[in-house]
Amino acid sequence: MESISLRQYFDRESCTYTYFIFDPISKECIIIDPVLEQIERDLESLKIMNLDLIGILETHVHADHITAAYYIREKIGAPIYYGSKSGVKDSDYLLEDGESIQVGKYSILTIHTPGHTKGSVSYYTCGMLFTGDTLFIGSTGRTDFQGGDSGTLYDSIKKKLFLYPDDTKVYPAHDYSGIMFSTIGEEKRWNQNVGKGMTKEKFIESEKEKDRPYPKNFDIAVPANMLCGKKINE
Numbered sequence: 622m623e624s625i626s627l628r629q630y631f632d633r634e635s636c637t638y639t640y641f642i643f644d645p646i647s648k649e650c651i652i653i654d655p656v657l658e659q660i661e662r663d664l665e666s667l668k669i670m671n672l673d674l675i676g677i678l679e680t681h682v683h684a685d686h687i688t689a690a691y692y693i694r695e696k697i698g699a700p701i702y703y704g705s706k707s708g709v710k711d712s713d714y715l716l717e718d719g720e721s722i723q724v725g726k727y728s729i730l731t732i733h734t735p736g737h738t739k740g741s742v743s744y745y746t747c748g749m750l751f752t753g754d755t756l757f758i759g760s761t762g763r764t765d766f767q768g769g770d771s772g773t774l775y776d777s778i779k780k781k782l783f784l785y786p787d788d789t790k791v792y793p794a795h796d797y798s799g800i801m802f803s804t805i806g807e808e809k810r811w812n813q814n815v816g817k818g819m820t821k822e823k824f825i826e827s828e829k830e831k832d833r834p835y836p837k838n839f840d841i842a843v844p845a846n847m848l849c850g851k852k853i854n855e
């Protein structure tokens with residue numbers, strides 16, 4: 622039986638995963654979280670696989686790299702989607718919680734999962750969750766900037782993502798040790814921040830105590846990403 626297809630790509634510099642999700646029959650495809658430096662790779666991959674890009678989906682306004690969304694749209698005209706609370710300018714669609722995008726015969730569901738940033742979203746399709754920086758493999762995204770909030774992040778994970786069946790695959794926006802995916806069941810058991818035994822109070826307290834460095838590309842990436850990745854002064 623035919624099922625939806627997934628390709629996972631990696632940017633070494635920012636340790637970002639970019640995903641192609643496509644219907645192998647209709648060839649309609651969406652891309653999640655493309656990275657500016659990898660635009661040639663992604664456009665070439667679309668061409669080689671003969672895919673029709675119908676949407677560029679962002680999980681949130683990234684602080685560590687510039688998205689390729691703006692320049693992919695410039696090249697091939699695919700519309701850009703963000704969560705409706707992201708605050709970005711110049712996207713084509715702002716997705717509400719529970720809203721879906723159709724890719725061939727498959728549906729991609731938007732789940733608002735604020736906490737890492739105010740406008741963070743996750744996407745679900747066919748037993749796979751694309752969790753952005755909300756839920757990492759074994760950890761969670763930082764909560765100390767861009768409208769982040771540790772209690773909100775905890776609730777997004779526990780009350781939304783952890784409601785999915787244990788065998789649901791978790792595909793994050795980053796992994797810094799090379800792990801490509803995990804499952805909801807594994808995260809419920811072993812995630813050091815929100816796994817078994819971790820209360821909301823404990824999580825909030827531990828987030829407060831973390832001394833995290835200022836992201837090195839923050840001042841370049843965030844202003845550009847608020848314009849869908851359009852570089853300032855261009």
Ligand SMILES: [Fe+2]
Pocket residue numbers: 681682683684685737754762
């Ligand atoms: Fe992020």
